Amino acid sequence: MSHLLELRDRLLRAVLVVLVAFLVLFPFGNDIYHFIAEPLMAVMPEGTSMIATKVASPFLTPFKLSLIAAVFVSMPYLLYQLWGFIAPGLYAHEKKMAMPLLASSVVLFYLGATFAYYVVFPLVFRFFTSVTPEGVAVMTDISEYLDFVLTLFFAFGLAFEIPIATILLVWMGMTTPAKLAAKRPFVVVGVFVIGMLLTPPDIISQTLLALPMWVLFEAGIIFSRFFVREEEEEDDAETEEESSPVDASPVVASVATPPVHAQAADDDDEEFKPLSDEEMEAELDRLEAELDEEETVWHSEPDEIKENNEQDPVDRKLERINRLREDMDFDAARKLLYEVLVEGNDEQVVVARNILSQLDD
Known part of the structure; x- marks a missing residue:
């Protein structure tokens, strides 16, 4: 019962923080949406603009974006509450490993979203507007655009977690850096397939997602090798301590x-x-x-x-x-x-x- 009460308290704190962040961001919902739509607005033809095809879209779209932005901003605190709940049940070596992974996963997710906004969006939207058939005006619906960019944010944020996933697999003993390196050809094909599934049906966004995933996979192999080396040194030290006859009774x-x-x-x-x-x-x-x-x-x-x-x-x-x-x-x-x-x-x-x-x- 004490664990359930603690879980309830931490969930209430997390919800309260998200609610406070939402109340702070909601008055700036239109400004936040304008910032998100800037990559598309910059490449749209002159005389065109975004439109709202539904009656409640001018209100619901900024509302939805403000709520998602509140969760996005509160993510470090949410993960801190999660860590506070599970940390007492971990061993010392697990705490030593989990805290850096948790912090780095947050940073990598933010880096993935930033990469999508500043690198992927301009190239993708420029490509879309350049191939528009003659006589067709580019007038994107604001709710459709929001769903599109949120999908890309999530896809790139998740893709940037590949080094963390690689290190965790090696840490749990499910694989080794050598085995991962041997599977490199399959990984290259797999990242392009994932890029095809998670991005719009164009080769540019698919490639811009697949290439970073491949690079991050290689980075995960490199870091996991250092981790395995450190684990082997610790195991050797423990073996030497166990082999010393200090506690042997007569x-x-x-x-x-x-x-x-x-x-x-x-x-x-x-x-x-x-x-x-x-x-x-x-x-x-x-x-x-x-x-x-x-x-x-x-x-x-x-x-x-x-x-x-x-x-x-x-x-x-x-x-x-x-x-x-x-x-x-x-x-x-x-x-x-x-x-x-x-x-x-x-x-x-x-x-x-x-x-x-x-x-x-």
């Missing part, structure tokens, strides 16, 4: 390094020969008989004598190892055997090494 060390002790035992007893199965069984039976005898004495003696005749802990481990073998729990048996190799006497070590050899076979 028990873990004794269990994790049995081959060293086993090798030391081999050096001390070069003439060691494994027992046969019959000899091994006889040795185990002897140990069990001794343990049973000790238990009988243990139960028959007073408490003070029991404390003096306490069973050898290594023999207890060997007894437990035998039970683990019967239960087929070989991993636990091996761990106890490694401890016996370190703690036991010569006889106990010989028994443990024979059991290990049987487990290995």
Whole structure:
């Protein structure tokens, strides 16, 4: 419930900011529309002007433009509210990566809209007016024009987000810079297809959208390579920290390094020969008989004598190892055997090494 309340508060703040921006911009709606229409007005033939074919268009078109401009201007604050809601659920490395991407995505969207207004619009409108058939007056409807330019603004703003999308794909492990570079021919064809779908049916606007998308794709590959290099360096540093035996406990060390002790035992007893199965069984039976005898004495003696005749802990481990073998729990048996190799006497070590050899076979 607390998350829902926070989401509600942030949505209300976002709506309030957009409403305030709209109230500030609405009185200047006609001026804003004149600014948006300037690229077309500059290339229209003399004696022509834009028209309104619907009754409510002179009011609704500036109203719609003011509302969209309010959202456009408030976008940094809206994204800040979004970031404030999702940031507590992110890890430190995710926050480190997400904040620059969020800020750069806003800047790139604004750059895409600016590129469309100052570069694409003059060329496209000059082309449209130059190919007008003879006897046809260019008198564009204001609502149709607004829909047209908003489509281009959105298309170019979205196209300029390609570097962000590329870096995110590499960051999530879905692809690599090398794989993206290998797909370059398909990308070139794809950006021209996208330009054809998102722009008006003319080769100029299609090309003006496809070429920046291609350049931004190459920029995304370059930046993602730097990012991957940085990630590899961090992974190497983490691996070195994990491999350092700073937190290793004595028990873990004794269990994790049995081959060293086993090798030391081999050096001390070069003439060691494994027992046969019959000899091994006889040795185990002897140990069990001794343990049973000790238990009988243990139960028959007073408490003070029991404390003096306490069973050898290594023999207890060997007894437990035998039970683990019967239960087929070989991993636990091996761990106890490694401890016996370190703690036991010569006889106990010989028994443990024979059991290990049987487990290995």
